[in-house]
Amino acid sequence: MTIKIKKCTFEDLQTLQEISIETFNETFKDQNSPENMKTYLERAFNLKQLEEELSNPFSQFLLLYFNEEVAGYLKVNTGDAQSEKIGDQSLEVERIYIKSKFQKHGLGKYLLSQAIEMAVALHKKEVWLGVWEKNENAIAFYKKMGFVQTGVHSFYMGEEEQSDYIMTKSIL
Template structure:
């Protein structure tokens, strides 16, 4: 098994859109109405929106490849690109998704470590993320990786309000 990380550029937009839609749908289709899911997918992952995000110098996207196939991706934000005002010494992990067929191989941990290394290289004091309160598998993973709950915020899946737990990890 070979793994490698690739920092995304504008040339990766269509691949980014494809994996974003695929992994988000895999993760949340069974717990949400198809109307709410499609409304979110159309808003969050349309090409214009993704182009804006990739061009933002305060955001970075990374693909993880397993045996030369894109297996997942990571999006991190700093400063004003963060979805919540957490300060200039924080890095947000906005998205971390692994395709279903690649789960269970430690790729999530690999991407999480990439985010932490990115934060440390920028002298950040903490990394944080929002995770749906009903995503018990992800919450357990993050807590195992040293994150603690420090708050909660609203997340909208289409018109439907859901609650994300805000989890934070302090860096040394």
Template structure:
């Protein structure tokens, strides 16, 4: 399996939108109403919103390609782009979206190696992310990577308030 990571550019916005909607839908559609899913997807992944995120100097997107196919993408934030103001020592992993056909192939671990490299290069001391309290598979994965719960915040799926656990990893 040949893997490569590439930083996304503004021209990739439609691909980011496609992968975002596909992976989010595949992961969460069975646990949420179709109205709430549609409302969230329209708000979070419309082209104007994604373009704004791509233009923010404190956010970065990366695609991982496997055999020249986009397998997943990563979005990270620092400074004011973080979805919670955690401070300058933190790097946020806002999205780690792996397409269904590429799950359980070690790509998540591969992405986190990239995250740690970026965080270290930027002089960050901690990595944090939010994960839905009902997403047991993701929680187990983050625990294995050395993350621990440091808080919680509300996440709105349409009009449904859900709880995301804030998970933190301290870098050596």
């Protein structure tokens, strides 16, 4: 079993788009209407949007390879790229996406540890993320990893407003 991380570049945009759509669909399609999923996927993961996100100097994408196959990715934000104004002492984990066939191999934990290492290297005091209130598996995982709920924010799935728990972990 080999795990590799590669910084995502513009040459990886197509791969990034494909894995974004695949993993988001796998995770959320059963709990959301097809119309809302279609609207969200088209808005969030079109190539222009992903290129803008990749161009932001305060965001980083890391592609995860498991036995030479793309298995998932991590997106982190600092500064103005954060989806909430949490502060300059924070690093946001905006996405940890793992293809379903690669889940249960410790890859989410691996990516989360990468994010924490990045936060430490950037002298951040905390790592935070938003997780859908109905994603019980993810909430349990983050709690196990030392995150606690510190707030709530809105997330729009198409036209539907949903609630994400904001979960935070102190690292200093």
